[in-house]
Amino acid sequence: GEDVEQSLFLSVREGDSSVINCTYTDSSSTYLYWYKQEPGAGLQLLTYIFSNMDMKQDQRLTVLLNKKDKHLSLRIADTQTGDSAIYFCAEIPLSGNQFYFGTGTSLTVIP
Amino acid sequence: DTAVSQTPKYLVTQMGNDKSIKCEQNLGHDTMYWYKQDSKKFLKIMFSYNNKELIINETVPNRFSPKSPDKAHLNLHINSLELGDSAVYFCASSSNLGQPQHFGDGTRLSIL
Numbered sequence: 336g337e338d339v340e341q342s343l344f345l346s347v348r349e350g351d352s353s354v355i356n357c358t359y360t361d362s363s364s365t366y367l368y369w370y371k372q373e374p375g376a377g378l379q380l381l382t383y384i385f386s387n388m389d390m391k392q393d394q395r396l397t398v399l400l401n402k403k404d405k406h407l408s409l410r411i412a413d414t415q416t417g418d419s420a421i422y423f424c425a426e427i428p429l430s431g432n433q434f435y436f437g438t439g440t441s442l443t444v445i446p
Numbered sequence: 447d448t449a450v451s452q453t454p455k456y457l458v459t460q461m462g463n464d465k466s467i468k469c470e471q472n473l474g475h476d477t478m479y480w481y482k483q484d485s486k487k488f489l490k491i492m493f494s495y496n497n498k499e500l501i502i503n504e505t506v507p508n509r510f511s512p513k514s515p516d517k518a519h520l521n522l523h524i525n526s527l528e529l530g531d532s533a534v535y536f537c538a539s540s541s542n543l544g545q546p547q548h549f550g551d552g553t554r555l556s557i558l
Contacts, residue, residue: 377549
């Protein structure tokens with residue numbers, strides 16, 4: 336099966352940038368997503384990128400995709416305490432027949 | 447104006463009981479999903495329906511049975527509940543297969 340891996344924990348100071356990393360193994364055309372889960376809540380779609388793109392920027396969020404290394408990252412600029420949450424990357428091949436979520440990275444923002 | 451709504455939000459019940467979780471989406475999406483999130487926050491797809499047809503049925507005990515009366519609803523019925531069924535169950539929907547998924551707030555199931 337597919338492997339989507341993330342580091343489990345990340346701590347940053349308020350105002351710094353956070354970089355959350357994800358590696359995947361499927362080499363076919365695919366969508367790659369970032370979701371945010373706050374405590375006691377569902378998953379909120381943050382952003383996504385198609386595998387033929389290298390980068391996508393949306394306000395404080397920057398997604399970088401290194402297709403050769405199968406490495407996806409989410410950079411959060413000027414991290415705030417409200418950004419503390421679990422961040423999941425997900426890979427969904429175009430066929431849509433499989434869905435692979437990473438293990439989630441728990442981001443803690445220290446005031 | 448909740449896009450994907452699940453009921454109940456919390457469900458506490460005894461081992462051996464049968465229970466249902468309901469899910470409705472008002473986004474006009476064709477595809478709906480059920481996920482299970484365990485205590486370590488690992489997410490695993492259970493079922494996927496596209497236009498009321500079962501598309502994905504992962505290795506899930508047959509005590510779990512999804513039912514889709516129409517495209518806007520996907521309910522999950524669980525028979526003979528076991529301790530290991532304790533988890534958070536998320537419903538999600540997308541416009542079509544492979545498209546961004548929108549999640550409900552989850553149903554926290556606790557088995558006594």
